[in-house]
Amino acid sequence: MMLPDTLFANALWFNSLLSLALLWPLLLAVNVTWRHVTAGDQGVPQYLDGWWLSAPWPALGLVLLGNGQWILDGWILGGQWELTALSRAWLMFTxxxxxxxxxxxxxxxxxxxxxxxxxxAAARRRLLRLAVLWPLTLAGNILxxxxxxxxxxxxxxxxxxxxxxxxxxxxxxxxxxxxxxxxxxxxxxxxxxxxxxxxxxxxxxxxxxxxxxxxxxxxxxxxxxxxxxxxxxxxxxxxxxxxxxxxxxxxxxxxxxxxxxxxxxxxxxxxxxxxxxxxxxxxxxxxxxxxxxxxxxxxxxxxxxxxxxxxxxxxxxxxxxxxxxxxxxxxxxxxxxxxxxxxxxxxxxxxxxxxxxxxxxxxxxxxxxxxxxxxxxxxxxxxxxxxxxxxxxxxxxxxxxxxxxxxxxxxxxxxxxxxxxxxxxxxxxxxxxxxxxxxxxxxxxxxxxxxxxxxxxxxxxxxxxxxxxxxxxxxxxxxxxxxxxxxxxxxxxxxxxxxxxxxxxxxxxxxxxxPCVVPAGDLWWLYAALGRAGANVYGAMAQRLYITKAAIVKRALAMETLLMQRLEQLLATDAWMRHHASGLMMALAVGLVALLAWESILS
Amino acid sequence: MNAAWLPPLALSTSLVAAVVIFALPESAWRWRTGVNLGAALVKLTLVVLLGYRVVEGHYDTLRFPVVEGIDFVLRADALGMMFAGLSSLLWLCTTLYAIGYLENSPNRKRFFGFFSLCVGSTLGIAMAGNLFTFLIFFEMLTLSTYPLVVHRGTPKALDAGRVYLRYTLSGGTVLLLGVVLLYSLTSEHSFASEGGLETFLPDHRGLLLLIFALLVGGLAVKAAMVPLHGWLPRAMVAPAPVSALLHAVAVVKAGAFGILRVVYDVFGIELSVELGVTTVLAVAATVTILYGSLRALAQEELKPRLAFSTISQVSYIVLGVSLFGPFGTIAALTHLLHQGLMKVTLFFCAGNYAEELGIHRIDELDGAGRRMPLTSLAFTVGALGMIGLPPVAGFITKWYLGMGAIQAGMPWVIAVLVAVSMLNALYFLPILYRLWFRLGPAHGHGAWPEERRLGRLETSAWLLWPMVATALLSLGAGLFAAMPFSPLGWATAVALGEYLP
Structure with missing residues (x-):
């Protein structure tokens, strides 16, 4: 082992360098974007410049600093970042x-x-994308x-x-x-x-x-x-x-x-x-x-x-x-x-x-x-x-x-x-x-x-x-x-x-x-074929469901029409009654009178 | 100390704003904007004040009898304030956005008037202290949203409005039936009845089940649970700010919030478990989640895809409710806020694409990341949050739902969560791929459907900054979830303080 366990026992140093190790790549991604934007519509900055190259350096510095731990109470569900014997070696080679x-x-x-x-323009676009997402990938890896x-x-x-x-x-x-x-x-x-x-x-x-x-x-x-x-x-x-x-x-x-x-x-x-x-x-x-x-x-x-x-x-x-x-x-x-x-x-x-x-x-x-x-x-x-x-x-x-x-x-x-x-x-x-x-x-x-x-x-x-x-x-x-x-x-x-x-x-x-006998990706081609078959089966099922649904909707609509017809017939009855209201009233009155007369005769 | 004037004052900001806007002439753009923003800011301040007082332990209540035995109650409690806070904050953002979105379009007076009414009703729902008050504002919300849905006045919009009314009014009737039955059983209509409903359990089990079914069934229409979701995808014809409001703040959320109230306050979670309704709810929510995601996958236009995604996501709240235990409750309450923030961002983005570039279909989005980088970044944040990737807010919900599933003894829910995450990835990642990796009009291939230059930046500032703000909030709610006043912190306090034995 060439490095001592800790150079500084100071937690502040550890925490600052750890946050720098994580933030530095993100800042550089922003920096690249900024240089791209300020260069104008056609301008081409040097995407992979000296700053960009320095993205993993704070992480290397952190490894040199030694083991440590940082508890972050407010972070997502409660953060605990740590360099142990294992993670320190891992961070070093990464x-x-x-x-x-x-x-x-x-x-x-x-x-x-x-x-x-x-x-x-295509090269410019590809370089920008690489220059922004490379440090992000790195930040994820360090985290x-x-x-x-x-x-x-x-x-x-x-x-x-x-x-x-x-x-x-x-x-x-x-x-x-x-x-x-x-x-x-x-x-x-x-x-x-x-x-x-x-x-x-x-x-x-x-x-x-x-x-x-x-x-x-x-x-x-x-x-x-x-x-x-x-x-x-x-x-x-x-x-x-x-x-x-x-x-x-x-x-x-x-x-x-x-x-x-x-x-x-x-x-x-x-x-x-x-x-x-x-x-x-x-x-x-x-x-x-x-x-x-x-x-x-x-x-x-x-x-x-x-x-x-x-x-x-x-x-x-x-x-x-x-x-x-x-x-x-x-x-x-x-x-x-x-x-x-x-x-x-x-x-x-x-x-x-x-x-x-x-x-x-x-x-x-x-x-x-x-x-x-x-x-x-x-x-x-x-x-x-x-x-x-x-x-x-x-x-x-x-x-x-x-x-x-x-x-x-x-x-x-x-x-x-x-x-x-x-x-x-x-x-x-x-x-x-x-x-x-x-x-x-x-x-x-x-x-x-x-x-x-x-x-x-x-x-x-x-x-x-x-x-x-x-x-x-x-x-x-x-x-x-x-x-x-x-x-x-x-x-x-x-x-x-x-x-x-x-x-x-x-x-x-x-x-x-x-090459066609031993394609790169071997089993992938089998999986892809299976996936496609599965998708076809699902598609057919969905299609059938769709047809069923359409049939049900159609039947429901027919039922509704029928009901509405009945309702209208009923309303038509109402109109007929209204039309013949006077006659019906008369008939009713006559009936009532007859009823009364019948009752009085009985009594 | 009870400041009874505070809840009605908060409520009246939107209502007064609505009246003033209706009174102003159509051409008074500046005045209208001023009233809108002033009301939104005042309301946000008042809601924050109310929330602060709830934390201090003052539950400000306004109560007066309407007729003998029926009271109108406005009450600020922790759960209500959560919802009120969300709706006030997002109302501010949505108002700003709507001002930019509807610039120079006709009928803005009508739009903003009903817009204010709609948000006022939402606040009323949040602060309703009993079922009667809840019902009033619930119906008011239905009616004030209708003019917004049909705002464009096209046959398609009118059709959608008709479907919307049919669904929601029938839902309201069913809900009313449930409330009346409950009243006839207990002769009380407050949320938390004095003795609780446990006393009725031995003799009226069947009736309680029926009441629960009616109440939740009526609310589920607004919460767009399958098979009562049919109105939501159709209502997508409305302008983008309305969709944002419908999906993130007002209508759908009002349904989900109502279900929270019914399960936690009216019945109580223990009685619900005792009745066995939570399992039914869990299954219904699962079906909705999976169905919504599968349907979203098949959509070719951006807004309908987001609509089906909403159907799926809102049921996370219901799923959380049905998982008995602190974690499930926390998940439900947190997602009420998280889903709002993320979905409103996505709809703002969809609106921006439509306004600036005339994009409605997903395959027209090729290379839009270059033309509208901030919008596309915000969309990326929202989409990753929907998938449930950290550090966006959606991850926190998914985490607590998973914990809750184990706690409630339903580990199969985790399989559902994983499946739905994958489905979300399946329908959101292709969009991101198109935005950032495909070549499109911005690279000199073809042309945008209908490009307009609305502002100095990628689009008008009114459209841009509210979206950036909600995207940052979605990110912050996840990154700093463990902070005391994050949505998660607030939800945890509510869940542990009020609803758990």
């Missing part, structure tokens, strides 16, 4: 990745900025990390989710619109499940904080069902198998820096959601949670292997990388599951998991940024470039740098609990990682282009790469939880690499399925 991706974006969008300045109360967390999560729509749809191509819509549909589904889970647990346990939520789930009679619901809801973001379909469609469509934060920071928010709501490491769990844990583990491992197998068949390098993200998230899912299946060991597993997550965030960020580098190769030696492009992948497989430490970290944590089968399976999954990374590089090589690069783009990528390899150095976790493997263990960590490369090579030479 803010760092956002900062680097912003620098990269400055270069990536330089071309678009030039087009806008030259008078391209969900620091929030320890349910409402703030849900606010941060929704803000991030919905604002990120603009990042995915950015270039407005058909593919981007499609990817963004899939993203949004899945996100709404996820939001619904999360809302349902939150309401259910919070209602049962009468709590407002995430702490209370975890306790509530552990004790509630339907705790397992609640946990499963929330697991599914966050699983959409985290790319659980079956719910992952948006990732391979949204990632290739988004611009490289957006893909980087999407894959590096935002899908991790789903994982953080699990850590926040699932009763991981709670020793007093019922039998049901053990089964849920086993289910989660199976789902994680399925994703780890399935995504690898499917991913190597993809053509687009970013689609390959998206499947690699699903595969990696599967491995993390399996590690999360150990918090339910082996709760005693959780205190060892979670720091290893955080290291894994942080390293993956930066490394995947570097890989996604790398896809834009290979499209604009600088005039550096080709060998050097490809070595650099391969580096984060090698680290992810666990053969060098932080990746090695991360892999060794969770391996040794699991060894302590003798979960040898899981260790073995995760090592096998690393073969998949190696294969995926090789295929991604191969696809990048096939689609490489030289020139038109930009310094921002290049150096931000290099910085991300460097920081990814050094993750344990800057990640604020206790250093004893991030040991570097002893030399004797290296072969045990490195062996999946050659196997993976060979597997990828075999795959690429022996079997090349057409």
């Amino acid at each position: 803010a760092l990745l956002w900062a680097l991706a912003a620098l990269h974006a400055r270069g990536y969008f330089a071309h678009e900025q030039a087009k806008a300045t030259a008078g391209d 969900l990390i620091v929030a320890q109360d349910i409402a703030s967390f849900y606010l941060g999560f929704s803000l991030m989710t919905f604002a990120a729509y603009a990042l995915v749809i950015h270039d407005e191509s058909e593919r981007a619109v499609m990817g963004a819509h899939v993203y949004l549909i899945m996100a709404v589904l996820g939001e619904g499940m999360i809302l349902g889970g939150f309401l259910w647990v919070a209602g049962e346990a009468q709590v407002l904080t995430l702490d209370g939520l975890r306790e509530g789930i552990a004790q509630a009679p339907h705790g397992v069902a609640m946990a499963a619901l929330l697991w599914g809801g966050f699983g959409i973001k985290a790319g659980v198998i079956g719910l992952h379909v948006w990732l391979p469609l949204a990632h290739p469509a988004a611009p490289a820096p957006a893909s980087a934060v999407l894959s590096g920071a935002m899908i991790k928010a789903g994982l953080l959601g699990w850590l926040n709501v699932l009763p991981l490491g709670n020793p007093l769990l019922s039998e049901g949670f053990l089964h849920l844990g086993q289910l989660i583990m199976v789902a994680g491992l399925l994703a780890a292997f399935g995504a690898a197998i499917y991913g190597v068949m993809q053509r687009h390098p970013k689609a390959v990388l998206a499947y690699s993200s699903i595969s990696q998230m599967g491995m993390m899912t399996a590690l999360v599951a150990t918090g339910l299946t082996a709760p005693d060991n959780w205190h060892l597993v979670w720091p290893a998991l955080v290291l894994f997550v942080a390293h993956h965030a930066l490394a995947k960020g570097a890989l996604f940024m790398g896809t834009s580098i290979s499209e604009h190769l600088p005039a550096w030696p080709l060998m050097l470039m490809w070595a650099l492009l391969a580096l984060p992948g090698l680290s992810l497989v666990g053969t060098l740098g932080a990746g090695m430490a991360s892999k060794w970290g969770f391996k040794s944590a699991l060894y302590d609990n003798e979960q040898t089968t899981l260790i073995w399976l995760l090592s096998l999954a690393a073969i998949g990682t190696a294969a995926l990374v090789s295929v991604a590089l191969w696809r990048q090589w096939q689609q490489r282009q030289v020139g038109k690069g930009n310094g921002w783009q290049l150096y931000a990528w290099l910085a991300t790469l460097g920081l990814a390899l050094m993750t344990p150095v800057w990640l604020p976790l206790p250093s004893e939880s991030m040991p570097f493997p002893p030399f004797a263990e290296w072969p045990g960590l490195v062996w999946p690499l050659p196997l993976g490369v060979v597997a990828a090579g075999l795959m690429l030479t022996l079997w090349r399925p057409k």
Whole structure:
């Protein structure tokens, strides 16, 4: 651990910096809008200027400041914002990745900025939208990390989710619109499940904080069902198998820096959601949670292997990388599951998991940024470039740098609990990682282009790469939880690499399925077909109901007409009576007289 | 200390304004505007004063007998003041908006006269101290709204007005029947009878059920509960400020408020649970919520979509009432205010699109965010609130409804809430997508149906600022819900202080 727990114990410092960390991105969004408006109808300001780049910096400053807590009484349902050991490390890598991706974006969008300045209205519009919604997404991401109360967390999560729509749809191509819509549909589904889970647990346990939520789930009679619901809801973001379909469609469509934060920071928010709501490491769990844990583990491992197998068949390098993200998230899912299946060991597993997550965030960020580098190769030696492009992948497989430490970290944590089968399976999954990374590089090589690069783009990528390899150095976790493997263990960590490369090579030479056989987004097409069929059935039903209703209305109207006719007939009788009033009166009078006479005769 | 003059004074502001406006000539624009705004401000001040006195513990009451045994009672209590506060605040906004909206159109005198009467009746409903007074103002509201609905005078408007009258007058009759039956049973017509209605439970269970059905059935017409909602979508032909008033403040809310009064004050929540009517109410509200959302989905025009959304949203209040327990009650009371703020914003936006650009259909909204950014932002806030996303006010309601559902032992309500949130997303997000992401006339594709340049900004200032204010209030009511005088804080105080055992 490089950073002390607290630099200043002063709550005022903490609170001000925390509010700045959240407000600064919002202010910058306003600032961009203001500069756009004041530039006039045709004016084009530099959208991604120096100020804009600084959006995540206060959050980084907050991490340096250390742990702390801020209770806000008047905020939504009562706010509780906190930096704990977990959320501090999480904020560190998230803010760092956002900062680097912003620098990269400055270069990536330089071309678009030039087009806008030259008078391209479409480029101007897209840049404005990106420049406003990027900081909003960031603000949501920061809020969900620091929030320890349910409402703030849900606010941060929704803000991030919905604002990120603009990042995915950015270039407005058909593919981007499609990817963004899939993203949004899945996100709404996820939001619904999360809302349902939150309401259910919070209602049962009468709590407002995430702490209370975890306790509530552990004790509630339907705790397992609640946990499963929330697991599914966050699983959409985290790319659980079956719910992952948006990732391979949204990632290739988004611009490289957006893909980087999407894959590096935002899908991790789903994982953080699990850590926040699932009763991981709670020793007093019922039998049901053990089964849920086993289910989660199976789902994680399925994703780890399935995504690898499917991913190597993809053509687009970013689609390959998206499947690699699903595969990696599967491995993390399996590690999360150990918090339910082996709760005693959780205190060892979670720091290893955080290291894994942080390293993956930066490394995947570097890989996604790398896809834009290979499209604009600088005039550096080709060998050097490809070595650099391969580096984060090698680290992810666990053969060098932080990746090695991360892999060794969770391996040794699991060894302590003798979960040898899981260790073995995760090592096998690393073969998949190696294969995926090789295929991604191969696809990048096939689609490489030289020139038109930009310094921002290049150096931000290099910085991300460097920081990814050094993750344990800057990640604020206790250093004893991030040991570097002893030399004797290296072969045990490195062996999946050659196997993976060979597997990828075999795959690429022996079997090349057409893209239509293995479309990106796999199960989505099935879901879409089912959804369409469902909509048709609903439409037919609605149509039939409409016809029924029309028939009823018609009959009611007919009845009304009939009634009115009867009424009119009655009124007509009245008119007849009025017409013959004098005669009738006379008849009545005569009758009465007759009656009287009859009576008098009788008496 | 009872300041008996305060409630009638608050009430008279709108009534006097109505009389003055009718007396002024059509062309006296400045005078009319002055009277309108002056009355709205005075009334808001008086209502705030009344509310403050209620907090202090003074329930100002005016009471005089009309005939032997029947009193006319105006009384300021916490629940009434909540509704009165909402209607006065939104009346101010709506008046400002209406002044801009009807600029240079004919028959403004008639419009503003009845407009004032309508809001006066709403205040009367809020302050009615017994069922008799309530009934008077309830009918007065029906009659004073009719000229507003048919304001345009087109055949379609007249038709809608006829349907409106048929529905609401029949509803009023049913309500009257219920009141008379109740009176014959208890020989009392106040909201909270001395001994409560529990004493009648052993012998008159069936009669109590009938009375409840009649009272709530009559009110449900105004609250637009399925299947008594038919008038509301038709009444959309009215000008936008009227729709805003109808949906957010006056008519629909008067129905929902009446149901609150019946359940909490006339019967009492415990007796209602005992009678088993709350479950029926919950099911009826659920049906309305889902039906309204499904129908909203199928609408192609903006205002009808909002109308069906209102049908769905107002029943949240009824749903909250039917969930026995503090959280359900808080949800119902809070949503009374929240729905008003959000819906009025949405209708202001719809009106702005129609006035400035001539937009009525949803597919004409493409790219309107660029042409009218503030209006579109306000619409976005309102729509997200309707979906129930934080930090807009709608989230708070949804949260408390969920809590209330668990508390009342009806966890299935949560599934309904989630489903309806998704449906709301399904019919509001496409609109937002069109506003912000589609290319339209503002980007040089095609032309607006009927563009006018009403002001220096995106539209006339009269139309713009009331909408911005209500949007900010919707946002603030959610962001600072835990503050003591937020709608949630007020609702919590009312629920815990008055209605719960």
